[in-house]
Structure formats: structure tokens, C-alpha cells
Amino acid sequence: MTLTLRDFRPSDAKPVADLRRAALRFLLATPQGVAWQIAAAPPAKRLRSLVAVRDGRVIGQINASLLHDSSRPGQGMATPLVHPDHRGHGAGSALLAAGEEHLAAVGAVHxxxxxxxxxGSLAFAARRGYRPTRRADFLRLDLTHTALPPLPAALPPGVRLCTGADFGADPRPLYEADAEASADEPADVAADAVTYPDWLRTTWENPDLDLGLTTVVTVDGEVAAYTLAATDGLGRYLTTMTGCRRAFRGRGLAKLAKTDALHHARDAGCTEAFTGNDTTNAPMLAVNRGFGYRGCGGEVRHVRDLGPK
Structure with missing residues (x-):
């Protein structure tokens, strides 16, 4: 059973999507989304995508790139994924070593x-010199059997519910809200330097983004809160980001956006909704659990200084 590593090819999109669904059951993956993520990566990201192949089958994959959307230089990301049926035979180690080599070559220091x-996964990281920094909880909501909170009978004065599609002609106001909210997300490396062209390429034009199920709350015509939604055509709905601009926080507008989006998702035939939150984000975790979301998994963020192990 010879293991080989090679660069991602467009024909790998479906097997990589299948791999991601098997390895990360609480996330959404589609062939078109996988292909887009790689093809549309901004040059500053310095992305290299590799697959591990055994007996002609893609059994692992890694995306190694700089965190170019942060104002802190020299920060990189490389997370290997290996199919559950093929772990423990060296694929993860080979992928991670190749990813680290690429990061070091493009100037990453972490x-x-x-x-x-x-x-098993935590031990794998520890053996390779990675130290844990933070945890994220992933939550699942059964849209078929869970009663959603009702929408308010009347919206407050000046408040309006829109969809992402309503911003098709000019998405910049939504970008500005997303950039502000994302910069405030709990993180080891803040995403505080997202440019509009990069946001268009990696968020707005992502084929998994469902503009009809994305809800935007405006107040007197200004974007105040939003929830971005991705779907896979298989009944799964994923909240990729929910945020509120600083000037509008504390008024329940992010919860309103999510309530509206979940109602639309269920009406559109989605049967499962997924979301994730940093464990320090207590307010959003409370909102999600209030909807009926329940834990379905978790991930731990790790970091290693690049250099001799």
C-alpha cells in the first residue's frame, strides 16, 4: 500500500469533499466548494493544497497557507485531514510535514x-510539538423535529429583514459589517485585515453560499446584523458567520437574523443545521442553545513555532 503525496487537481474535488464529510461530520463540504476554495485563493494567501493517495484513492488532504487576512505577519495554517478508515499509517504525518515545509518556505513563523x-487526534498534535490554544464547539439542530422560536409579529421601527440576494448589485455594505464583526471574533490570530476584493472572492462568490437563506438585518437602511448561510443540496445547512456591527449590539438583532434564516432554511427543505462557536463566546453559544442546537463535536486549535522540533 504505497502512499504518495501530490498537488491537488480539479478532479480531486469530489473525493476531497467526500473525505471532509467523513472526517468532519459537523461541517459542510461540496465538490464545487472544494474546487472554488482552492481556485479562488488570493495570491497573498500562498495556498498549497496537497492530497495523499493510496492505491489510487484520495485518503488525505491538507491546505497550507498564510493567514493573509490578519495584520500579524508570519502566521500560517495547515490542518491535515485523513479518512477515518486510513488513520495510523503515516498519511497525516506526511501531509503535516509537507504543509509545514511549505509554510516555512513562504515566511511563516507559526x-x-x-x-x-x-x-487520538490530540495525541497526534502533541507528538509533533503542537500546543493547544483554544477550543471550538460544534452544534447541530434538527430542523425537522425542533420547534423554532417564532419571528416577532412586528419589527421595531426602522428594522427590516433582507436576504443576501438583496445585496447582489452592491455587497460592499455586507462586507463592511462582516469585516467589523469578524475582527472581533475570539481567535488566536484576528481576521482584521480582510480586503474587499478578497472577501468577494472567498466569501461572496463561494458557490456554497446560499444568498436566499442568508439573512441581513438593516436599521434605517444600514446593515446592522447578518447571518451567512451555506447549503450542500443534501439537506444540510451551515451558519458560516453570524455578526452584528458594534453600534447595534445588545438589541437582539443577531438573534433576529438567525431566527429568520433558520425559518427560511426549514421552509427550503433543509433538515439539519450546523454551527460552531469558540467556547469563550458565551453569548452566541447561549443563543444557539436557545434555538435547540446541541453539541455534536469539537475541535482544538493548536500552534507550533516553525523550526527544529
Whole structure:
């Protein structure tokens, strides 16, 4: 059973999507989304995508790149994924070593990675010199059997519910809200330097983004809160980001956006909704659990200084 590593090819999109669904059951993956993530990566990201192949089958994959959307230089990310049926035979180690080599070559001084919060994955990271920094909880909502909170009978004065599609002609106001909210997200490396062209390429034009199920709350015509939604055509709905601009926080507008989006998702035939939150983000975790979301997994963020192990 010879293991080989090679660069990602467009024909790998489906097997990599299948791999991601098997390895990370709480996330969403589609062939078109996988292909887009790689093809549309901004040059400053310095992305290199590799697959591990055994007996002609893609059994592992890694994306190694700089965290170019941060104002802190020299930060990189490389998270290997290996199919559950093929772990323990060296694929993860080979992928991670290749990812770290690429990061070092493009100037990264730190390598960040996520591991599933389970003993085997945590031990894998520890053996390779990675130290844990923070945890994220992933939550699942059964849209078929869970009663969603009702929408308010009347919205407050000046408040309006829109969809992402309503911003098709000019998405910049949504970008500005997303950039502000994302910069405030709990993180080891803040995403505080996202440019509009990069946001268009990596968020707005992502084929998994469902503009019809993305809800935007405006107040007197200004974007105040939003929830971005991705779908896979298989009944799965994923909240990729929910945020509120600083000037509008404390008024329940992010919860309103999510309530509206979940109602639309269920009406559109989605049967499962997924979301994730940093464990320090108590307010958003409370909101999600109030909807009926329940834990379905977790990941632990790790970091290693690039250099001799």
C-alpha cells in the first residue's frame, strides 16, 4: 500500500469533499466548494493544497497557507485531514510535514492547526510539538423535529429583514459589517485585515453560499446584523458567520437574523443545521442553545513555532 503525496487537481474535488464529510461530520463540504476554495485563493494567501493517495484513492488532504487576512505577519495554517478508515499509517504525518515545509518556505513563523477533540487526534498534535490554544464547539439542530422560536409579529421601527440576494448589485455594505464583526471574533490570530476584493472572492462568490437563506438585518437602511448561510443540496445547512456591527449590539438583532434564516432554511427543505462557536463566546453559544442546537463535536486549535522540533 504505497502512499504518495501530490498537488491537488480539479478532479480531486469530489473525493476531497467526500473525505471532509467523513472526517468532519459537523461541517459542510461540496465538490464545487472544494474546487472554488482552492481556485479562488488570493495570491497573498500562498495556498498549497496537497492530497495523499493510496492505491489510487484520495485518503488525505491538507491546505497550507498564510493567514493573509490578519495584520500579524508570519502566521500560517495547515490542518491535515485523513479518512477515518486510513488513520495510523503515516498519511497525516506526511501531509503535516509537507504543509509545514511549505509554510516555512513562504515566511511563516507559526503554524496553526485544528484537531478533532478526541484522544487520538490530540495525541497526534502533541507528538509533533503542537500546543493547544483554544477550543471550538460544534452544534447541530434538527430542523425537522425542533420547534423554532417564532419571528416577532412586528419589527421595531426602522428594522427590516433582507436576504443576501438583496445585496447582489452592491455587497460592499455586507462586507463592511462582516469585516467589523469578524475582527472581533475570539481567535488566536484576528481576521482584521480582510480586503474587499478578497472577501468577494472567498466569501461572496463561494458557490456554497446560499444568498436566499442568508439573512441581513438593516436599521434605517444600514446593515446592522447578518447571518451567512451555506447549503450542500443534501439537506444540510451551515451558519458560516453570524455578526452584528458594534453600534447595534445588545438589541437582539443577531438573534433576529438567525431566527429568520433558520425559518427560511426549514421552509427550503433543509433538515439539519450546523454551527460552531469558540467556547469563550458565551453569548452566541447561549443563543444557539436557545434555538435547540446541541453539541455534536469539537475541535482544538493548536500552534507550533516553525523550526527544529
Amino acid at each position: 503554524a496553526y492547526a485544528w484537531t478533532v477533540d478526541e484522544p
